[in-house]
Amino acid sequence: MGQLEVNLSGITIDNPIIPASGTFGYGIEYQRFYDINILGAFSCKGTTLNPRYGNPLPRIAECTSGMLNAVGLQNPGIDHVIDVELKELATFYHKKIFANVSGFSIDEYVQTAMRFDSCDIVGWIELNISCPNVKHGGLSFGTSPDMAAEVTNAVKSKIHKPLYVKLSPNVSDIATMAKAVENGGADGLVVGNTLTGARFDLATGKPILTNITGGLSGPALFPIALRCVYQCAKAVDIPIIGCGGITTAQDVIEMISAGASAVEVGAANLVDPYACYQLVQSLPQWLDHYNIESIQSLTGRSLHYGNE
Amino acid sequence: MDNCCAMGTIIQNKALTDSIYELKLTYQQKLDFIPGQFVNLKLDGFYLRRPISVADYDDHTLTLIYKVVGQGTDALSKYQPGQTIDTLMPLGNGFDLSKPIDTLIGGGMGIAPIYGLTKALKDHHPLTVILGFRNKDEIVYLQQFQSLGVKMIITTDDGSYGIQGNVMAGIDTFDHPIQTWAACGPTIMMKSLSQTLNTHGQVSLEARMGCGFGGCMGCSIQTTSNQSKRVCLDGPVFDDKEVLWDSLK
Ligand SMILES: Cc1cc2nc3c(=O)[nH]c(=O)nc-3n(C[C@H](O)[C@H](O)[C@H](O)COP(=O)(O)OP(=O)(O)OC[C@H]3O[C@@H](n4cnc5c(N)ncnc54)[C@H](O)[C@@H]3O)c2cc1C
Numbered sequence: 001m002g003q004l005e006v007n008l009s010g011i012t013i014d015n016p017i018i019p020a021s022g023t024f025g026y027g028i029e030y031q032r033f034y035d036i037n038i039l040g041a042f043s044c045k046g047t048t049l050n051p052r053y054g055n056p057l058p059r060i061a062e063c064t065s066g067m068l069n070a071v072g073l074q075n076p077g078i079d080h081v082i083d084v085e086l087k088e089l090a091t092f093y094h095k096k097i098f099a100n101v102s103g104f105s106i107d108e109y110v111q112t113a114m115r116f117d118s119c120d121i122v123g124w125i126e127l128n129i130s131c132p133n134v135k136h137g138g139l140s141f142g143t144s145p146d147m148a149a150e151v152t153n154a155v156k157s158k159i160h161k162p163l164y165v166k167l168s169p170n171v172s173d174i175a176t177m178a179k180a181v182e183n184g185g186a187d188g189l190v191v192g193n194t195l196t197g198a199r200f201d202l203a204t205g206k207p208i209l210t211n212i213t214g215g216l217s218g219p220a221l222f223p224i225a226l227r228c229v230y231q232c233a234k235a236v237d238i239p240i241i242g243c244g245g246i247t248t249a250q251d252v253i254e255m256i257s258a259g260a261s262a263v264e265v266g267a268a269n270l271v272d273p274y275a276c277y278q279l280v281q282s283l284p285q286w287l288d289h290y291n292i293e294s295i296q297s298l299t300g301r302s303l304h305y306g307n308e
Numbered sequence: 309m310d311n312c313c314a315m316g317t318i319i320q321n322k323a324l325t326d327s328i329y330e331l332k333l334t335y336q337q338k339l340d341f342i343p344g345q346f347v348n349l350k351l352d353g354f355y356l357r358r359p360i361s362v363a364d365y366d367d368h369t370l371t372l373i374y375k376v377v378g379q380g381t382d383a384l385s386k387y388q389p390g391q392t393i394d395t396l397m398p399l400g401n402g403f404d405l406s407k408p409i410d411t412l413i414g415g416g417m418g419i420a421p422i423y424g425l426t427k428a429l430k431d432h433h434p435l436t437v438i439l440g441f442r443n444k445d446e447i448v449y450l451q452q453f454q455s456l457g458v459k460m461i462i463t464t465d466d467g468s469y470g471i472q473g474n475v476m477a478g479i480d481t482f483d484h485p486i487q488t489w490a491a492c493g494p495t496i497m498m499k500s501l502s503q504t505l506n507t508h509g510q511v512s513l514e515a516r517m518g519c520g521f522g523g524c525m526g527c528s529i530q531t532t533s534n535q536s537k538r539v540c541l542d543g544p545v546f547d548d549k550e551v552l553w554d555s556l557k
């Protein structure tokens with residue numbers, strides 16, 4: 001395998017850079033900035049069985065080194081995504097995507113995942129059991145090990161493509177969640193989603209977000225995501241995609257050292273639409289700079305330190 | 309002009325009032341905008357970009373008018389000539405110039421895109437421009453508008469200049485019905501225009517934005533066609549009858 005190549009559950013990707021769900025739409029908006037075929041893959045917007053408008057505006061707030069979002073899983077629903085968005089994507093994108101699936105019941109997760117499972121362009125199913133922005137949403141699956149294992153198992157038994165489960169950092173013991181999901185049959189993990197936060201208007205005291213709380217992403221999240229990946233990597237044997245606050249090639253190297261096989265990049269794309277393009281371009285020189293032979297050889301380099 | 313991130317060099321950042329500034333930036337590449345489009349500025353020390361409407365431009369110079377309302381715009385007001393700003397542009401759809409527009413209405417900072425629109429339309433047909441401000445001290449760009457040679461009506465909430473009242477008071481002075489219009493300003497102003505005038509209008513909306521180019525769904529509004537639309541990509545300019553006004557704050 002080449003210096004940047006990574007194998008994720010049987011599919012080799014050219015590099016470990018994967019734009020994260022909800023920050024890359026269905027790829028179409030970014031093709032105007034660069035040819036997105038240079039990416040390793042990307043994860044599509046969280047898709048549900050039925051269309052959702054999401055939460056009322058404002059849905060976005062800013063904070064030091066990051067942002068909060070309370071989009072609330074706005075998406076046109078699985079039928080529209082398959083018939084319109086993925087069809088358009090296939091006209092210019094020739095790689096695979098992570099199909100990010102959200103739901104409100106086990107049955108809904110299963111049905112949506114099964115629809116994606118029959119799409120050629122989908123390489124992996126990514127189960128979002130960690131969205132903090134919808135009431136009774138996926139997060140209840142993401143904070144209970146039993147429920148997480150149950151939904152993982154229910155989806156896994158009905159699909160053929162590899163199943164990645166995206167965990168929430170909003171738990172006191174993420175390693176237990178990781179183990180539960182691995183036992184439920186997951187082929188890999190994405191670690192992780194946003195951490196819940198809030199902001200208030202100084203003049204009035206009113207919450208900035210109509211939803212009051214929103215998910216924190218961006219560099220402020222990075223050390224937390226590193227800790228989560230490290231703890232999960234110690235606990236499981238399946239591949240982990242590290243996600244949270246990644247902005248630079250050095251961040252990618254650090255995240256992979258902590259136990260990730262590849263990375264997802266979210267908010268950085270929103271601030272700079274060329275963020276992932278630049279990561280793909282700059283990663284080789286930074287690997288050379290640190291005398292790192294390949295991404296594969298880097299995975300988990302930090303894991304033998306400490307006795308967690 | 310294709311979407312791009314470009315470095316603009318400040319040639320002027322001038323206070324027009326104690327809180328409103330005119331910013332001029334130059335770019336290496338040739339600029340081209342549709343009136344109503346906006347740019348998204350990356351300011352040092354702030355994570356998200358700040359969206360600002362294009363007020364005017366020529367081949368290599370961009371003119372923005374902004375009001376200091378928070379930490380980002382305050383920081384922007386301290387930028388000096390010679391400093392650079394990473395600019396994402398051009399963003400949004402802009403006003404639909406293929407549709408007739410005879411009356412242009414700007415409220416507060418909403419005058420910025422209305423200036424560019426007036427400039428683009430003035431040679432094609434007679435226009436009336438109504439500008440509403442809070443008071444005399446907040447009036448900006450009056451001379452620039454006047455030099456375009458269009459019919460102007462100015463209103464101030466406190467009557468310290470022009471007609472007293474909001475832009476609706478300006479419309480009441482019309483001796484003919486408004487046929488087609490375009491507006492930018494506070495949501496409440498555009499909502500009452502839309503509900504009072506039953507002729508075709510185009511409105512330019514604002515929303516807090518995560519990206520400004522359609523990537524995050526942070527700015528989606530609900531529309532009367534039951535479809536959601538992104539203010540940053542499908543807007544900021546919408547047909548006034550398309551907007552579900554009661555869903556907006
Ligand atoms: C399409 C568009 C065009 C605009 N054109 C102009 C213009 O020409 N002149 C001008 O003075 N202002 C304009 N605005 C509003 C301007 O973007 C805000 O005033 C500015 O972002 C406030 O930043 P701040 O850091 O000073 O305020 P803060 O309140 O400290 O900002 C915190 C966060 O909220 C966002 N925010 C706060 N108020 C607004 C708002 N009204 N609209 C959007 N985001 C907001 C900021 O971008 C930032 O992410 C426009 C907004 C949009 C969406």
Ligand SMILES: Cc1cc2nc3c(=O)[nH]c(=O)nc-3n(C[C@H](O)[C@H](O)[C@H](O)COP(=O)(O)O)c2cc1C
Nearest residue numbers: 020021022046069128193217218244245265266267
């Ligand atoms: C605007 C926005 C929307 C998001 N939507 C989703 C989503 O639909 N599904 C999902 O699994 N994660 C979603 N996320 C979370 C990101 O995929 C990512 O896990 C998180 O933002 C942390 O990474 P970052 O710090 O690089 O952004 C969203 C994040 C943002 C900022």
Ligand code: FES
Nearest residue numbers: 518520524525540
């Ligand atoms: S601000 Fe991101 S989609 Fe409009």
